[in-house]
Amino acid sequence: MSAIAVADVWQARVVVPALNVPAFEEALCDEPLACSSFEIVDGGAWSVEMLLQGPVVRAELEGRLAQAAADMDLPAPPLSLEPLPDRDWVTQSLRALPPVQAGRFFVHGAHDRDRAQAQARSGAITLEVEAGCAFGNGKHESTYGCLLALDHLAKVRRFSRPLDLGCGAGVLALAMARLWRVKTVASDSDPWAVDVAKANARLNHLHGYVRPVRADGFAHPALSTGAPYDLIVANILARPLQRLAPAIAGHLAPGGRVVLSGLLAKQDAQVRAAYLNRGLHLVQRRRLGEWLTLELAK
Structure with missing residues (x-):
């Protein structure tokens, strides 16, 4: 094979530990045509598969994977890279993704619209999400845990000023807007x-409610002017959750709730301590596999 692969579409695949899927997805490509990750060994390895627009340089892909692996003290995963025949591979790949049901939420792709309509008639809250590789389409335990938390919170009280911090594909912002029909800021x-979150807001006819903005933390006027929030959801990673604890607490209204996810069970104590030190207290803790979702109140 030549160093530069010139087919129109290529399929890249690596098998990695479950806990390291997001890092290897980001390392492999930040703008794939399509991306899917799924468990192939119960509680163990996951397959990360992407469709990439050619031309691609195998050595560059392997270099990024090796660097990501080294950062996590892991061996570099072998890369499978194959050219694909001329076909609508994006649509075919998306059709392979199953819907997700979390509490009353039914998160699905365009290929499952018929099933979604049936679920809606039964009282489900349906959300159509095409995530590509923007994290947070409901399939990962951290996003799933946040959806369960939102479903529970909606049965307890109504929120009027929610924020989705680190929104990814925007599914949590969509869920909050659909639950309470209120303006919802979503940042990443x-x-x-x-861009994916904006497209998904339009797809779900929620673009009048959900406002996705590009921001690092609270560094955007839309986030500061929207404060104080009565609900902040942050599905990111443990270190950013700790770093952002002062800002999250500072932008939260008295009596407000925070839903945190993206942390492992072993990281619970240090993340929780960062928020307890800011005057918040733990309300509920959910564990799905190795991942936690924390609900705190001010």
Whole structure:
């Protein structure tokens, strides 16, 4: 094979540990045509598969994977890279993704609209999300845990000023807007994620409610002017959750709730301590596999 692969569409695949899926997805490509990750060994390895627009340089992909692996003290995963025949591979790939049901939420792709309509008639809250590789389409335990938390919170009280911090594909912002029909700010530092969130808001006819913006933390006027929030959801990673604890607490209204996810069970104590030190207290703790979702109140 030549160093530069010139087919129109290529399929890249790596098998990695479950806990490291997001890092290897980001390392492999930040703007794939399509991306899917799924468990192939119960509680163990996951397959990360992407469709990439050619031309691609195998050595560059392997270099990014090796660097990501080294950062996590892991061996570099072998890369499978194959050219694909001329076909609508994006649509075919998306059709392979199953819907997700979390509490009353039914998160699905365009290929499952018929099932979604049936679920809606039964009282489900349906959300159509095409995530690509913008994180947060409901399939990962952290997003799933946040959806369960939102479903529970909606049965307890109504929120009027929610924020989705680190929105990814925007599914949590969509969920909050659909639950309470209120203006919802959604932010992410990744411009690709912001574009995907905007597209998903339009797709669900929620573009009048959900406002995705590009921001690192609270560094955007839309986030400061929207404060104080009565509900902040942050599905990111443990270190950013700790770093943002002062800002999250400072932008939260008295009596407000915070839903945190993206942290492992072993990271519970240090993340929780960062928020307890800011005057918040733990309300509920959910564990799904190795991942936690924390609900705190001010």
